[in-house]
Structure formats: C-alpha cells, structure tokens
Amino acid sequence: MRVSAPVCVLWRRVAAAATAALILGVAPQFAAASPDTPGADAAVEQDPFRRPPADLASLRPGQIIGSRAATPVLDGKAIPDTRGWQISYRSNDTDNEAIMAITTLIVPIAEWTGPGARPVVSQQFAQDSAGRQCAPSVSMSIASGNPGLFLDRNWAVAIPDHEGPRSAFMAGVSGGHIVLDGIRAVRNSGAGGIGAANPWALDGYSGGAQPTGWAAQLQPTYAPEVALKGVALGGLPADPAVVARNLDGHLFSGLMLAGLAGLSAEHPEAGIEEMLNEQGRAMLAVMRSSCVEVITSYSLRKLGDYTQAPDPIAQPGPAAALRRHALGGAAPTAPVFSYHGNLDEVIPVGQADTAIRAWCSGGTPVRIVRSPITEHISEEIVNHQAAVQYLAERFDGKPGPSDC
Numbered sequence: 001m002r003v004s005a006p007v008c009v010l011w012r013r014v015a016a017a018a019t020a021a022l023i024l025g026v027a028p029q030f031a032a033a034s035p036d037t038p039g040a041d042a043a044v045e046q047d048p049f050r051r052p053p054a055d056l057a058s059l060r061p062g063q064i065i066g067s068r069a070a071t072p073v074l075d076g077k078a079i080p081d082t083r084g085w086q087i088s089y090r091s092n093d094t095d096n097e098a099i100m101a102i103t104t105l106i107v108p109i110a111e112w113t114g115p116g117a118r119p120v121v122s123q124q125f126a127q128d129s130a131g132r133q134c135a136p137s138v139s140m141s142i143a144s145g146n147p148g149l150f151l152d153r154n155w156a157v158a159i160p161d162h163e164g165p166r167s168a169f170m171a172g173v174s175g176g177h178i179v180l181d182g183i184r185a186v187r188n189s190g191a192g193g194i195g196a197a198n199p200w201a202l203d204g205y206s207g208g209a210q211p212t213g214w215a216a217q218l219q220p221t222y223a224p225e226v227a228l229k230g231v232a233l234g235g236l237p238a239d240p241a242v243v244a245r246n247l248d249g250h251l252f253s254g255l256m257l258a259g260l261a262g263l264s265a266e267h268p269e270a271g272i273e274e275m276l277n278e279q280g281r282a283m284l285a286v287m288r289s290s291c292v293e294v295i296t297s298y299s300l301r302k303l304g305d306y307t308q309a310p311d312p313i314a315q316p317g318p319a320a321a322l323r324r325h326a327l328g329g330a331a332p333t334a335p336v337f338s339y340h341g342n343l344d345e346v347i348p349v350g351q352a353d354t355a356i357r358a359w360c361s362g363g364t365p366v367r368i369v370r371s372p373i374t375e376h377i378s379e380e381i382v383n384h385q386a387a388v389q390y391l392a393e394r395f396d397g398k399p400g401p402s403d404c
Helices: 005-019 040-046 172-189 206-222 240-247 253-266 278-287 292-298 316-324 349-361 376-395
Strands: 064-069 082-092 098-108 120-124 156-160 200-205 228-234 336-341 366-371
Touching (some): 082 172, 098 172, 156 172, 200 206, 200 376, 206 228, 228 376, 240 349, 253 278, 336 376, 366 376
Parallel strands (some): 120 200, 200 228, 336 366
16 A cells, blocks of 8 residues: 555654653653653653652642753753753642643753843643653653754743643643643743743644643633743644544544543543453553554554444543533633644644634634645644744734734
8 A cells, every 4th residue: 555645754753753762850869761661651650750749739730849950852862052950740630630740841051132031932742642651751752842943042941741640642621731830830940040021832733732722722711820922733633522533443543542541541430441342441551551653553443443332432421521622612812823734634624623713703813824735744844833933923022913
C-alpha cells in the first residue's frame, strides 16, 4: 500500500517521539528515564518531587509545593543559553478536586531588552499518550512541541504537564486548570525573574490545543487575575466525541484508544473500564505504560473490538464524560488565533469551526485561518510561525483582529 506524503510525515513524527527524549531534573535524588526505557514509569513513581503532600487539598490553586533547578534538554541535547526550573503546585481535576501538577520553566540567559517585562508563553505539548513517563517534565521531543520558536525571540516558556498525575489525555477541563494554575505558580515562584509584571500568552497544537482552548475558555472565571495577551491554537480537538468517531478504524486509531485510557482515568464513574472485554483491558494496560510510539501498533482498530457494548461512544457514561470536555460553552476574553487544515484527516475541521463560532458569538475576537490544501501535520508546519507572529503582535499591544 502506498502511503501519502503527509501520512508519512506523521509516521515519522510518531517514530521520533518514540526515540527522542528530553531529560529534565538535576536534583541528586531525581533520575529521569527516557519514556521508552524499561522501568521508566517506575522511575517516575519513585521520584520524591512528584509525590503530593498530605495537605494538598488545603492549598490554593497555583500554590507552590516545590521547585528545583532543571537543565532544559530537547531531543537529548541541552537547549543552549537557557536556565530551567521545575515547579510543582496544587491544581484541580475536572471535578475541582485537588491534584498536584508540574510545569517546566525555561528562561533565556540573555537579558530582556525589549519594552516592558519579558513575555512568557505557556506552551502545551501534544503528549498524545496516557503514560505518566510521557509527561513533558520527564521527556520532551520536538515531535510534540518546539519551545525554540519562542526562545529565539528571547521570550520565556512554561511547559505544563497538562495531563496531570493521572495522564488524563483528552480531559480538557483538568488540562485547562493545570495550565492556568501553572501560570500562577510560575508568577509566584519568581524563578528566572518571572513575576506578576510579565505578560503571558498560550500556544498549543493538536493534543496541546485542547488544554490551550480550555485554559482560554476557563480563564475569565477560574483565574481572572491571570491576564492573557493572546491564544494560538491549531488542529483543535474541540469535541472529543466527534474526534473519537473519526478515528474509529482510522490509520491513527491508537490516538482514540489513548484517549479512552485518559478519560477512563479521569472519569471512573463513566464505567469505561467495566465495558471493556479481555482484549480491551490488555489494550488499556499497554496505553498506560506507553508513549506516542504505541499508536503505530494500534492502527486501523475499531473501538467495538475492545468493548462488550455496542457503540460504546454512545453509552450514557462515556457520552457524558466526552460532553464535559467539549469546548464552546463559554467565550474567552483573550484574542485567539485559530488555524486548521481543511483536509485534516485526524481532527475534522468542522467540529473546531463549531466551537470557534460559539466563541465568536460570545464576543471573542478570533483570527480564523483555514488552509485549503493542508492536512493535520502539514498545517502545523505551514502556519505555526504565523501563530507565533500573532502572539508577538499581541505582546506589542496591538488589538487582536477578528474574522468572526
């Protein structure tokens, strides 16, 4: 079978994510492992920095639990001319129950000489997996995100583990909480000279766009003191149910199964695990012990092959869980740059358009870019630089244009 060039690009991206690791953490007690190293999950479990305190629920959202210096390394190489920190803090899950989260702050060594304080971008990587060892604070690859686009502008970058301690892939509400509380924690820490005066923006593509969109949508009510200059998101999975149906039996059906693992961890009340057959339970264990490389092993799979229920997406428990993470119920106040390929074969553009129209109706100024000939991966390649330029203009104080 001949595979199209864009699909080949995505296969290479998956392969790169399987082999390239970012190791962050220089504290003597912290020994990080590559996500594809045997025992990597156990190494994460044994790291004392990742253990929540007994009084976690008594802390405020964004309140710092711990902080440590970390050498920023991307694809196995140290990011030059930067300093790094990992900051742990209290956040909230989908039900507003206390969880501990971690964000990684990277600050250029070069002094900021622009007007005002140094800009900071919270960049949500596309982790696209349900394994704890795949979190950005453990391993990062350029296949999932690229902080260099912002560091080259002498901006600082914060990269939160937006899936949280349960690796709740596709749980956008908790992801939005973790992003916003990560900004609070960085501001409270003062690390790298970042404080209350620094302006912030959000960025994310694909699996990183969902928590980015949720952070933008939740900010006015959840964190009104966290002002956002702008939001850039592309390839947005705004409606997880629509995305799941699109991926059922798809070349990249492994993404759907990883999302199933993430949502079942976040929503045990949905009864997802009880619906699985023996093959499904084995699949779930694989998803929770693997990173994005496992997608290639679960291509062209049907969800019904792993469950005892017909049309599991429509069952009351899973359907309710999926609805909770569909965007569009409230409008961000920060200006948004939304880009998506019209030929996106992984995340259909129509469901993103539905959420964007809802935001427009609520008054959000949205710059809408829809590329007529790009699919999922080529769209990011073509338009991410434009998204970065959009954020630069917002940091410069220019009003956000709107195509609503």
